Amino acid sequence: MAATPSAALASSAAADAESTVAEAEAAAEAMVESWNIVQNATKSPEHNTLAKAIVAADLTQTLSAPGPFTLFAPTDQAFAAVPPMTNYLMNPVNKPALAQVLTYHVVPGKITAEELYAKIEAGGGKATLTTVEGQTLTFTEVQGNIKVDGTQGSTGYVTQPDVDQSNGIIHVVNGLLLPELKPVKPEPVAAAPAEAAAPATEAAPASADAPAAAS
Numbered sequence: 001m002a003a004t005p006s007a008a009l010a011s012s013a014a015a016d017a018e019s020t021v022a023e024a025e026a027a028a029e030a031m032v033e034s035w036n037i038v039q040n041a042t043k044s045p046e047h048n049t050l051a052k053a054i055v056a057a058d059l060t061q062t063l064s065a066p067g068p069f070t071l072f073a074p075t076d077q078a079f080a081a082v083p084p085m086t087n088y089l090m091n092p093v094n095k096p097a098l099a100q101v102l103t104y105h106v107v108p109g110k111i112t113a114e115e116l117y118a119k120i121e122a123g124g125g126k127a128t129l130t131t132v133e134g135q136t137l138t139f140t141e142v143q144g145n146i147k148v149d150g151t152q153g154s155t156g157y158v159t160q161p162d163v164d165q166s167n168g169i170i171h172v173v174n175g176l177l178l179p180e181l182k183p184v185k186p187e188p189v190a191a192a193p194a195e196a197a198a199p200a201t202e203a204a205p206a207s208a209d210a211p212a213a214a215s
Helices: 007-031 037-043 048-056 060-062 076-080 085-089 092-103 112-121
Strands: 068-076 106-108 127-130 136-142 145-149 154-166 168-173
Touching: 037 048, 037 060, 037 068, 037 168, 048 060, 048 068, 048 076, 048 085, 048 092, 068 154, 076 085, 085 092, 085 168, 112 127, 112 136, 112 145, 112 154
Parallel strands: 068 168
Antiparallel strands: 068 106, 127 136, 136 145, 145 154, 154 168
16 A cells, blocks of 8 residues: 555655764764864764865864864755755855855854753743854754754754864754855956957846855
């Protein structure tokens, strides 16, 4: 007998949940407490995209510093879930936007899951933290789990909390969190000498707009 649509969806959701938990556990098990955030992101089998992004954004030195930092580390699956945004961010032309998104996942200080739950309770069910990027992340508790919300409808859950690092702590998350992206200013182009100037023509500038986040 064929499964009903609702049963099939439930089965798929359960499989996705199991996959997410397994992914988070694999990431945590691969990390070494005496290593820093960058070293562990590079070692984790579930954070290949994040490790590449840190290098591409020139944040290796920053996230290797003593800190301490709290990193909400999106997995490869989190990046893969929003391919247009990931492709946009990993384009070298959009390096400033990539750096902005990555630092939006970092909060100054070492904040444990226990402290996050306490902040949520103290805030009447909601807590906000200011990131290194400057904008805030919002935290709520959903069925015992910590939910993290960014802007543009971006969201994720902490799937593996409290992975200690030598310079802080990592909480593995299953979503890519997005701030309100600042417009990327194009490089100035030197004007041609008047005698060699071409006739004026109308031309539309190339768009560098980021794709909308998946809701």
